[in-house]
Amino acid sequence: MRTVYLDNNATTAVAPEVLEAMLPFYTEMYGNPSSMHTFGGQVTAHIDKAREKCAALIGAKRASDIVFTSGGTEGDNASIMGTLLAYPEKKHIVTSAVEHPAVRSLCQSLAKRGYEVTEVGVDEMGRLDVAELERAIRVDTAIVSIMWANNETGVIFPIEKIASICVAKGVPFHTDAVQAVGKVPINVTEVPVDFLSVSSHKLHGPKGIGFLYIKRGAKFNPFVIGGHQERGKRGGTENVPAIVGMGKACELAMQHMDEENTRVKAMRDRLEAGILSSITNARVHGDTTSRLPNTTNIGFEYIEGEAILLLMNEHGICASSGSACTSGSLEPSHVLRAMKIPFTRAHGSIRFSLSIYNTDADIDYTLEKLPAIMERLRSISPFKP
Numbered sequence: 001m002r003t004v005y006l007d008n009n010a011t012t013a014v015a016p017e018v019l020e021a022m023l024p025f026y027t028e029m030y031g032n033p034s035s036m037h038t039f040g041g042q043v044t045a046h047i048d049k050a051r052e053k054c055a056a057l058i059g060a061k062r063a064s065d066i067v068f069t070s071g072g073t074e075g076d077n078a079s080i081m082g083t084l085l086a087y088p089e090k091k092h093i094v095t096s097a098v099e100h101p102a103v104r105s106l107c108q109s110l111a112k113r114g115y116e117v118t119e120v121g122v123d124e125m126g127r128l129d130v131a132e133l134e135r136a137i138r139v140d141t142a143i144v145s146i147m148w149a150n151n152e153t154g155v156i157f158p159i160e161k162i163a164s165i166c167v168a169k170g171v172p173f174h175t176d177a178v179q180a181v182g183k184v185p186i187n188v189t190e191v192p193v194d195f196l197s198v199s200s201h202k203l204h205g206p207k208g209i210g211f212l213y214i215k216r217g218a219k220f221n222p223f224v225i226g227g228h229q230e231r232g233k234r235g236g237t238e239n240v241p242a243i244v245g246m247g248k249a250c251e252l253a254m255q256h257m258d259e260e261n262t263r264v265k266a267m268r269d270r271l272e273a274g275i276l277s278s279i280t281n282a283r284v285h286g287d288t289t290s291r292l293p294n295t296t297n298i299g300f301e302y303i304e305g306e307a308i309l310l311l312m313n314e315h316g317i318c319a320s321s322g323s324a325c326t327s328g329s330l331e332p333s334h335v336l337r338a339m340k341i342p343f344t345r346a347h348g349s350i351r352f353s354l355s356i357y358n359t360d361a362d363i364d365y366t367l368e369k370l371p372a373i374m375e376r377l378r379s380i381s382p383f384k385p
């Protein structure tokens with residue numbers, strides 16, 4: 001059966017070029033970069049090259065500001081925990097109500113361990129209230145953590161504005177840029193963030209690897225403590241094949257940024273318009289004027305999202321209801337709840353997220369199958385629009 005993969009905000013296919021770049025590091029070049037012998041030491045040059053490619057993707061001038069992590073979750077945790085450890089007297093955190101669980105669940109857990117957390121809300125279009133954020137910052141605020149773009153709706157936050165507020169208030173600022181990198185231009189030289197976390201598997205790199213940008217001078221205590229790797233900022237033997245693969249993925253992402261914003265965006269727009277015109281009582285969730293080019297979150301009134309996913313799955317169409325982390329529970333996702341989307345629509349919301357590997361034929365196929373799926377589900381729904 002054919003697979004139409006429209007779940008790229010959950011994870012992406014590894015680019016063939018990435019796999020090819022990784023393979024030698026699983027076979028002949030398996031040395032430990034910390035070793036004294038040439039066999040291990042030769043690997044270091046490849047790590048350095050990957051670090052430069054990661055830095056280039058986010059406009060970081062110094063590759064030494066890049067620390068390799070195990071992924072987006074660790075980058076988020078390390079930024080927040082590393083800052084809290086560096087400012088032990090500060091016990092307040094400002095974040096948003098729509099963060100990924102890697103930030104939100106951590107903050108909720110910290111709230112049970114003596115920290116105070118302010119969650120800034122969003123409006124019904126998923127837009128952050130920047131004035132509320134500014135008011136939330138206090139003298140004892142240790143860190144502000146706001147994502148660059150939301151994984152469920154694709155809504156892009158005004159990070160430049162938030163960063164300058166944090167600079168003015170003298171508070172460290174972390175942004176989870178996992179969904180934004182490779183899709184929208186990011187330049188940490190122009191936007192003064194202190195910490196920015198990235199995950200490789202969201203941009204056609206391998207899973208279990210990511211990087212954290214730490215601005216030079218930002219106070220940070222290591223979160224993963226061990227050997228002297230990563231200039232003492234993150235212990236653990238480098239995941240060399242994954243680091244090299246991520247470097248290649250970053251290089252490709254720079255080359256594909258235009259395509260994301262033209263061809264991918266056009267496919268997303270056609271999918272969205274096609275759904276809205278062929279299916280009644282469907283609405284797009286999130287601010288369409290400030291949104292990632294690959295994402296659309298659509299609510300189908302009076303249908304269960306899980307049922308939609310199951311029927312789409314029968315046709316090989318992959319998407320998500322809410323976020324992968326919230327599916328499986330009957331509560332609508334925290335993002336849609338924060339947006340105050342009516343429950344009858346939030347329950348029937350589906351996130352379609354595209355990539356450069358999608359084709360027009362994928363969109364044709366999806367638009368051909370969806371109306372019948374919705375009709376079938378609506379005919380058995382006890383509720384009628």
Ligand SMILES: *Cc1c(COP(=O)(O)O)cnc(C)c1O
Nearest residue numbers: 071072073100102151178179199
């Ligand atoms: C996927 C994702 C993460 C987690 O990244 P992992 O590499 O899977 O740990 C964090 N934040 C956002 C916004 C994400 O989409």
